[in-house]
Amino acid sequence: MAVEVQYYVLLSMALFSIGLxxxxxxxxxxxxxxxxxxxLNAANINLIAFAFYHGNLTGQVFALxxxxxxxxxxxxxxxxxxxxxxxxxxxxxTVPTTMRW
Amino acid sequence: MTTKxxxxxxxxxxxxxxxxxxxxxxxxIVLNTSFxxxxxxxxxxxxxxxxxxxxxxxxxxxSTAGSIPNTESxxxxxxxxxxxxxxxxDGAIVLAKREExxxxxxxxxxxxxxxxxTRSATGRETAADGGSDSTGSVTATGSDxxxxxxxxxxxxxxxxxxxxx
Numbered sequence: 156m157a158v159e160v161q162y163y164v165l166l167s168m169a170l171f172s173i174g175l176x177x178x179x180x181x182x183x184x185x186x187x188x189x190x191x192x193x194x195l196n197a198a199n200i201n202l203i204a205f206a207f208y209h210g211n212l213t214g215q216v217f218a219l220x221x222x223x224x225x226x227x228x229x230x231x232x233x234x235x236x237x238x239x240x241x242x243x244x245x246x247x248x249t250v251p252t253t254m255r256w
Numbered sequence: 257m258t259t260k261x262x263x264x265x266x267x268x269x270x271x272x273x274x275x276x277x278x279x280x281x282x283x284x285i286v287l288n289t290s291f292x293x294x295x296x297x298x299x300x301x302x303x304x305x306x307x308x309x310x311x312x313x314x315x316x317x318x319s320t321a322g323s324i325p326n327t328e329s330x331x332x333x334x335x336x337x338x339x340x341x342x343x344x345x346d347g348a349i350v351l352a353k354r355e356e357x358x359x360x361x362x363x364x365x366x367x368x369x370x371x372x373x374t375r376s377a378t379g380r381e382t383a384a385d386g387g388s389d390s391t392g393s394v395t396a397t398g399s400d401x402x403x404x405x406x407x408x409x410x411x412x413x414x415x416x417x418x419x420x421x
Contacts, residue, residue, distance in 0.1 A: 157294050157296060159291065159293075159294070160291045160294055161286050161287065161289065161291050164286050165283055165286055165287075168279055168282045168283060168286065169279060171279075172275045172276065172278055172279035172282075173275075175274075175275040175278065176272040176275035176276070179271035179272050179274060179275055180264075180268055180269050180271055180272045181264075182264075182268075207294055207295075207296060207297065208291070208294045208295060209295055210294075210295030210296055210297060210324065211324065211327070212303070212306055212307060212310055212324050212327045213310075213327065213328055215303070215307055216307055216310050216311050216328075216330050217330075219307070219311070220330070220333055220334075220337050223337045223340075223341060224337065224340065226341065226344075227340050227341050227343075227344030228344070230344040230345060230347070230348040231344050231347050231348060231351070233348065233352075234347060234348040234349075234350070234351025234352050235351060237351060237352050238351050238352075241354065
């Protein structure tokens, strides 16, 4: 018995909202990175759920590519985090203000 | 001025109401939408192998009987993602490399600059085989019985091969 697709969508929305909550409330850059990952994984759940819904494999393959893209994003993000810590001795995202606006 | 991820509660959670409200709105929309039943995949097909064939553009290997329709080829996207991952690796290395006075300081140097200065800098090397290099500093730091015995049998501190005797 397959789970109906709307529950997958609800799950992915909950995951996306948790990620958005983290981005809106946290100031630690590491938690930012984790929140972005949560939002990306919400998109993955949607892709796979609708691949099953349409009986098509495209969404599943696309979710694999999204995971690879997330890995690349984390690599760059952790590099930026290192530079942030090296320059400001902190990973608080509100401290570096020179590139704001 | 701490980097410890301390969980902050209180008024800082106020913008999070926006996220909760967005979830409520989206949930309301989804629960009022009728999606209908899922089409699903045929039982007789191994999804994983089909995914692999689709990813590498091997359409002729895909199963024909009761097959999954409209599976596209993702070979170009696969190569693009490979290039992107490579670029991300390079970017991460560039970002993580520390520079001091214009010279990059690498975490794991592939070759030593000068063996003599390196020896003096890392004089307290660990001798795993009992210490073939029985200079005074090495045998003095060895606290186990093996290297202690080496220091007594080798006698003089300048003999390089004495530790193995």
